Amino acid sequence: MQRAFLAGLVAGFILPFVGCFIVPKRLSLLGDSSSHFVLASVALGALFGISGVYLAYVVVVVGVFVALRLVRGFGLSGDQVLAILLSLSAAIAAVAISRGARVSLGSVLFGSVLAVSIEDIVAGLLISAFALIFVLRNFGGVLLYAVSEELARIRGVNVGLYEALFALVTGLAVAVSVRVVGVLLVTALIVVPVMAGGVLVSSMRKAILFSVAFGEASLFFGLLLSYFLDISPGAATVFVLLGVLAISLFLTKLGLRL
């Protein structure tokens, strides 16, 4: 259970943290698409007898990078590109499974905190530390990159480098977190805390703080709920997240702005 809480702590930080930059870029479904890459990687790994976990790290990072390049280079909208990649990864997974790959679909789709290894937690901590330090040291550039690549470029921001790092951090964060909350619930942790935090506050710094706090609190109470009610931890977390979002929206309607 200790390991489960530690894994939840890491996922509760890194997913809302990257979500603060994914959602404004109108790539909210990036988590969904990239977590389907994990499913495809696990299925391919099982088919060819290689570690699906390590394959997932590479495939997801490359997948996110390709998605960003398609949006920027071909003028396609984010939802079009993400729908294409989501279909592609689901198709690859279906082919691998139909060819005899044995995949524990339940744990891939809904997560299995008890199956999380110490290596996964260390990897998550390293990614979180890297992302936090990079954003703190380059806050202005990251902010402009999130607002508009045009504005960022003419302020001297190396947009190509930021794009590569964005893909790297997002991809690795998703690959690690899928083990905790599952393919289907990664998007919830990327999008819902950011929405709940974003509507309440007037600055990006506060939005990051609130989103991460909501993510952590939801995972903590979600894990507790799952333990006492004997339900899936991912599902319990989503119920808590949606409760937090409902309260935030209600407070916004009352005119609260922090």
Add this chain to the structure above:
Amino acid sequence: MADPVVVFDNVAVSYVRGVEAISNVSFRLGPREVVFLLGPNGGGKSTILKAIVGLVRPVRGVVRVFGVDVKSFREWWRVGYLPQNATTFFERMPISVSEFLRASRVVREGLDPIEALQLVGIEDPEGVLGQRIHDLSGGNLQRVMLAASLVNRPELLLLDEPTVFLDQNGVAAFMQLLDRLRTEWGLSAIIATHDVAALSTLASRVICINRGALFDGSITELVNSEQLCNIYGFHVYLVKHGH
């Protein structure tokens, strides 16, 4: 003669193979010169500004900024740029005015956020600083975008439709500000607009664009020529006020 700030030499830009958004456009912008780009929608005004900041690459010709080919130009803090529809960038984003102005400032000698807001005529700059950009009125939002383009004390300012959301007083104050910065900072500016009314005596020069450069001269010459009629399809007359 002083070195030109911008040189456009026979430039063509194409977004779709075989269709040129601008063709064979040539002009020079001198120091402290303010040029208005005038033309209809889709005429290529924004494309010219984007080519100057390197956001689009010419298929022919050369663009030079401060004497350097734009492909190798790196001193972007010397250029302030206000893109068209910049106000839409902040939809659904919880970014404060303070955060945006601090992020836009990349040189130590730049203006601090309060100075920048005062410069563009924002009343109560301290109050506005902590506000979420998307919560601002259209006029204040446009002023904040202008402040962000001025925050590094640029030598060249490129503005795409800067007078949208501004009322007549706002437009007049904006023109006075440009005139002041031209004198105090030695600012040169290119302003893309189809707001013919916004052109004032400040517009020492007007370039009419409709895929190619149709006219390059003073506003008086422009009004006396047939070019405005050719571009807009109706006659435009210059009305001189007594104040």
